[in-house]
Amino acid sequence: MDPSLSEIIYCSRASHTNADPIEHKIAKIVAVGRLNNERDQITGALLFAGGYFAQVIQGPTEALERLFARIGTDNRHHDVTLLSRGTTARTFPEWAMGLTATGEEEAAATVLLARAVDTGDAALAGEIRALLRQSVARNLIWG
Numbered sequence: 516m517d518p519s520l521s522e523i524i525y526c527s528r529a530s531h532t533n534a535d536p537i538e539h540k541i542a543k544i545v546a547v548g549r550l551n552n553e554r555d556q557i558t559g560a561l562l563f564a565g566g567y568f569a570q571v572i573q574g575p576t577e578a579l580e581r582l583f584a585r586i587g588t589d590n591r592h593h594d595v596t597l598l599s600r601g602t603t604a605r606t607f608p609e610w611a612m613g614l615t616a617t618g619e620e621e622a623a624a625t626v627l628l629a630r631a632v633d634t635g636d637a638a639l640a641g642e643i644r645a646l647l648r649q650s651v652a653r654n655l656i657w658g
């Protein structure tokens with residue numbers, strides 16, 4: 516495995532800080548994020564479910580850490596909870612920033628993300644990566 520290629524998986528709660536509806540916020544996040552991620556050779560997917568975000572990002576370690584630092588100070592979400600950080604292969608090679616939502620399994624996904632944000636339990640990272648892979652393959656909104 517390429518030691519300079521890293522992955523970060525985190526969850527957070529979407530903020531209700533101003534009048535801008537969540538759909539607009541997400542559209543802006545994806546539009547900017549996609550360009551930045553293409554520039555920085557970062558790939559991954561962002562899931563929005565039941566007021567929670569989960570994101571997997573993979574790419575060159577330095578660029579990835581710079582991105583995660585920006586994400587951590589973004590007031591469009593809060594309780595940013597790191598679940599896993601490590602060396603990886605690219606398991607989301609197709610998308611600079613695939614945006615996805617869950618289908619009928621939304622309730623189960625929301626319970627999982629809520630538990631991840633509340634506990635920061637690293638054991639949930641694998642489950643969340645699998646959920647993102649599955650839902651981005653089935654229900655890619657923008658990528």
Ligand SMILES: Cc1cc2nc3c(=O)[nH]c(=O)nc-3n(C[C@H](O)[C@H](O)[C@H](O)COP(=O)(O)O)c2cc1C
Pocket residue numbers: 544547548549551552561568570572582585586587589591592612
């Ligand atoms: C849930 C969430 C996910 C985000 N994902 C990304 C991302 O993958 N790439 C990115 O560049 N910015 C992402 N952002 C936005 C960053 O926090 C930041 O606003 C942006 O990178 C600043 O880009 P700029 O310096 O080009 O203006 C995300 C923000 C949120 C709230």
